Amino acid sequence: MRPNALITGASGGIGRAIATAMAETHHLHLTGRDRSALEALADTVPSASVHVADLTAETQIAELARTIAELDVLVHSAGVLHMGSTEEVGARRWRESMEVNVLAPVELTRALLPALRRSAGHVVMINSGLGHRSIAGSGAYSASKFALRAFADALRLEEAAHGVRVTSIHPGRVATTMQERLRAWEGLPYDGDAWIRPEQVADAVITAVTLDRGAMITSLDVAPEARR
Numbered sequence: 001m002r003p004n005a006l007i008t009g010a011s012g013g014i015g016r017a018i019a020t021a022m023a024e025t026h027h028l029h030l031t032g033r034d035r036s037a038l039e040a041l042a043d044t045v046p047s048a049s050v051h052v053a054d055l056t057a058e059t060q061i062a063e064l065a066r067t068i069a070e071l072d073v074l075v076h077s078a079g080v081l082h083m084g085s086t087e088e089v090g091a092r093r094w095r096e097s098m099e100v101n102v103l104a105p106v107e108l109t110r111a112l113l114p115a116l117r118r119s120a121g122h123v124v125m126i127n128s129g130l131g132h133r134s135i136a137g138s139g140a141y142s143a144s145k146f147a148l149r150a151f152a153d154a155l156r157l158e159e160a161a162h163g164v165r166v167t168s169i170h171p172g173r174v175a176t177t178m179q180e181r182l183r184a185w186e187g188l189p190y191d192g193d194a195w196i197r198p199e200q201v202a203d204a205v206i207t208a209v210t211l212d213r214g215a216m217i218t219s220l221d222v223a224p225e226a227r228r
Contacts, residue, residue, distance in 0.1 A: 002027040002047055003119075004071050008055060008108070009078030011037035013176040014126055017198035018075055018205050019045065029068060031055070032078065055104035065111035072119045073209055074112055076105040076148075077126045081178050083137045083185045094140045101144035106151055113159075120163030122209050125152045126201070129172045129221070137185070149219075156218060165216045167208040171201045172223040195224050 005022050006029040009015035019028050023045035030038045031051045042048040051067070053060040055078060080100045082093040109116075109123060116123065130138050131145030149168055156166035173179055175192035183190040201222055208217040 003073065004029060004068070005073035005075065006031060006051075006068065006071055006112070007075045007077055008032065008104075009076075009126075010041060013077075013178065014171070014174060014198045014201050015075075015077035016041055017202040018077060018126075019048075021199070021202035021206050022073070022209075023048070026073065029071075031064065055108055056099045058107060061104075061107050061111050064108070065115075068112065068115060070119065071112055071115040072121045073124065074109065074116060074121065075124045075126065075205060076108070078104065079126070079178075081182060082140050083182060084140075085137055086139055089140050094143075097140040097144040098147070101141075102147045102151065105148060109155065113164075116164050117159070117162040120165075122165045122167070123152075123155065123159075124205055124208060125149075125166070125168045126205075127152075127168045127170045129170055129223070131168070131170055132221075152219075167205075167217050168219045169201065169204050169208070170219065170221045171196055171204075172221075174198055174201060196222055 003026050005026040007015050007019050008031045010019045010030040011032040011034040028048040029051055030042055030048055031053055032038055035052045038050045042050050051064055053064050055061055080096055082089055082097055125148055127148055128145045130142045131149045134142040152166050152168045173195040175195045175197055180190045204220055204222050
């Protein structure tokens with residue numbers, strides 16, 4: 001019987017790479033908003049279920065949780081990036097940053113805690129280097145990622161008695177479409193070869209999830225190797 005892993009944001013980028021890396025060992029619950037992309041991914045792996053959901057909607061989170069009775073790994077990979085100065089980024093984008101990057105992981109985790117406790121499972125938060133620091137223009141995004149890190153730290157302490165492990169993964173710049181948008185905002189060229197590959201972030205997730213009991217990776221930074 002395969003263990004079960006739910007991956008949000010599985011339709012592309014880091015989420016898709018994590019799903020591919022876990023496909024040989026887990027039944028995947030692929031979650032996102034793009035049905036065609038999720039179904040295309042599901043066709044490439046041995047065992048998967050597709051769940052199209054808007055995780056900012058509590059009713060859809062509740063429905064998703066009702067369909068998943070057993071869960072061993074929950075990976076929060078969905079996210080949005082809104083860059084701009086405090087003057088430029090208004091309340092709508094701040095709210096979306098918090099709803100997608102923080103509140104959706106909180107509510108989905110809460111809904112799935114019974115299943116995670118039964119399996120002594122593992123929650124993985126795909127955070128960011130900007131979950132450790134802010135730069136000019138990253139106020140909304142960094143604030144959401146700082147909050148996600150705080151949630152992970154609290155959850156880890158709260159769920160230790162149930163055997164649930166919690167890991168934050170903090171990648172630096174990753175070669176994804178989000179990075180392309182960030183580089184465009186910075187007015188700089190995009191060079192995917194200069195940054196982390198999504199598959200390398202997936203490797204970090206696998207390392208955390210497969211670590212023998214008795215130890216836990218609480219937080220892991222993944223940075224691009226310095227060019228020579």
